[in-house]
Amino acid sequence: MDQIIVRGGGALHGEIPIAGAKNACLTLMPLTLLTDQPLTLTNAPRLSDIRTMTSLLQSLGSEVVSLQDGQVLAMSSHDLTSQKADYDIVRKMRASILVLGPLLARYGHAVVSLPGGCAIGARPVDLHLKSLEAMGAELDLRDGYVFAKAPAGGLRGAAHGFPIVSVGATENALMAAALAQGTTVLKNVAREPEIVDLAQCLRRMGARIEGEGTSTMTIEGVTQLNGATHPVVTDRIELGTYMLAPAICGGEVECLGGRIDLVATFCEKLDEAGVDVVETERGLKVSRKNGRIRAVDVVTEPFPGFPTDLQAQMMALMCTADGTSVLEERIVENRFMHAPELTRMGARIEVHGGHATVHGVEKLRGAPVMATDLRASVGLILAGLAAEGETIVGRVYHLDRGYEKVVRKLRGVGARIERIKEVTSDE
Ligand code: EPZ
Numbered sequence: 001m002d003q004i005i006v007r008g009g010g011a012l013h014g015e016i017p018i019a020g021a022k023n024a025c026l027t028l029m030p031l032t033l034l035t036d037q038p039l040t041l042t043n044a045p046r047l048s049d050i051r052t053m054t055s056l057l058q059s060l061g062s063e064v065v066s067l068q069d070g071q072v073l074a075m076s077s078h079d080l081t082s083q084k085a086d087y088d089i090v091r092k093m094r095a096s097i098l099v100l101g102p103l104l105a106r107y108g109h110a111v112v113s114l115p116g117g118c119a120i121g122a123r124p125v126d127l128h129l130k131s132l133e134a135m136g137a138e139l140d141l142r143d144g145y146v147f148a149k150a151p152a153g154g155l156r157g158a159a160h161g162f163p164i165v166s167v168g169a170t171e172n173a174l175m176a177a178a179l180a181q182g183t184t185v186l187k188n189v190a191r192e193p194e195i196v197d198l199a200q201c202l203r204r205m206g207a208r209i210e211g212e213g214t215s216t217m218t219i220e221g222v223t224q225l226n227g228a229t230h231p232v233v234t235d236r237i238e239l240g241t242y243m244l245a246p247a248i249c250g251g252e253v254e255c256l257g258g259r260i261d262l263v264a265t266f267c268e269k270l271d272e273a274g275v276d277v278v279e280t281e282r283g284l285k286v287s288r289k290n291g292r293i294r295a296v297d298v299v300t301e302p303f304p305g306f307p308t309d310l311q312a313q314m315m316a317l318m319c320t321a322d323g324t325s326v327l328e329e330r331i332v333e334n335r336f337m338h339a340p341e342l343t344r345m346g347a348r349i350e351v352h353g354g355h356a357t358v359h360g361v362e363k364l365r366g367a368p369v370m371a372t373d374l375r376a377s378v379g380l381i382l383a384g385l386a387a388e389g390e391t392i393v394g395r396v397y398h399l400d401r402g403y404e405k406v407v408r409k410l411r412g413v414g415a416r417i418e419r420i421k422e423v424t425s426d427e
Pocket of ligand 1: 022023024026094095123124125126127128129164165166167168169308309331332333374375402
């Protein structure tokens with residue numbers, strides 16, 4: 001497995017281009033299943049998760065052609081050969097469940113593997129299933145698969161309230177409702193920019209949707225959807241991640257394509273911590289105010305609250321802050337696996353259930369550490385940028401799922417970072 005070597009040290013200066021959002025692209029791609037006309041996505045990120053979704057759609061019979069070095073995805077699904085999403089693809093990526101709603105809405109049936117675990121286990125999909133049942137779907141769970149069937153006349157519009165806010169369940173329900181008969185009203189929906197982007201693309205395809213970005217969405221089902229060309233919204237998580245680089249190391253970095261509205265709550269926290277964010281014509285310019293970063297408390301919440309996907313990265317900043325900060329993770333269980341790795345670098349962190357208390361130290365020390373998940377991996381790189389000495393991050397395949405060209409982007413602003421290809425014995 002490849003490793004990334006980071007040598008801590010100086011301030012960072014320059015610009016980092018921010019890519020299209022992984023989590024928008026992963027829900028936009030299944031839209032090809034809702035129409036027999038061509039759907040083209042531009043500003044697509046070059047990531048392994050996108051390649052996994054491409055393989056899944058191709059396994060169903062969709063055509064997905066990657067153009068312009070992966071930044072354009074040209075898709076069409078006029079002759080699907082299967083409505084079954086196999087475990088061997090779904091197990092790699094939880095977002096595979098997002099083909100369920102579209103398959104059901106357009107073809108009336110679908111067989112989709114459950115992601116790792118089961119419908120009600122860790123990171124379940126029960127909220128996805130309940131919303132589809134509200135539209136008349138009959139679901140049978142067996143052998144690790146969801147066997148789904150729509151009523152003879154197709155899915156029916158329904159009034160449905162989500163007991164807790166779920167990004168993926170909102171996306172599945174929205175895509176299914178677009179072709180259902182009649183009106184669907186969804187309450188307590190997710191308000192993330194990725195949901196807004198999905199609604200805007202669906203509207204371009206002829207869907208009738210109101211309320212995206214608020215807690216209630218109303219969808220007037222139509223009988224068919226057209227093709228479209230749609231630009232993937234900027235990745236607010238990649239944006240927030242790179243905004244933290246000058247915050248943790250010093251210097252000034254302009255994140256090209258960044259928009260304040262995508263990271264408003266995050267910017268409030270950065271301001272509290274002593275980080276300057278200025279809007280420019282090209283994006284967001286970030287620098288550390290004079291003096292040491294101040295410790296701040298963080299609670300992760302559904303958008304527009306502080307994003308859970310930036311919690312690990314923020315913890316890295318808090319490790320060398322002046323004071324003690326408490327990070328409360330309210331969205332995803334067991335999302336502090338980066339804490340023991342940061343502790344290996346000299347951080348002082350106590351984890352109790354959903355709370356992590358970080359006592360800031362003057363300096364971290366480089367050490368060999370292990371990436372445990374996508375966002376934790378980049379948190380360790382951020383910590384390594386500010387640490388004394390060398391940090392070696394293992395299992396960087398986690399990184400490739402959600403961050404394109406990390407080494408190039410950070411070297412572009414002066415970071416001392418390189419990727420070491422693993423030399424296997426037979427090479
Ligand atoms: C999306 O996951 C993102 N992934 C995640 O980003 C992100 O962390 C998460 O939203 C929260 O913002 C994609 O968009 C592909 P949820 P999703 O359904 O949709 C519980 C990354 O790093 N829940 O909003 O799976 C669930 O266990 C990834 O890019 C149920 O109980 O998240 C969690 O505690 C990681 N039943 C909470 O809801 C369900 O049916 C929020 O999950 C679904 C979810």
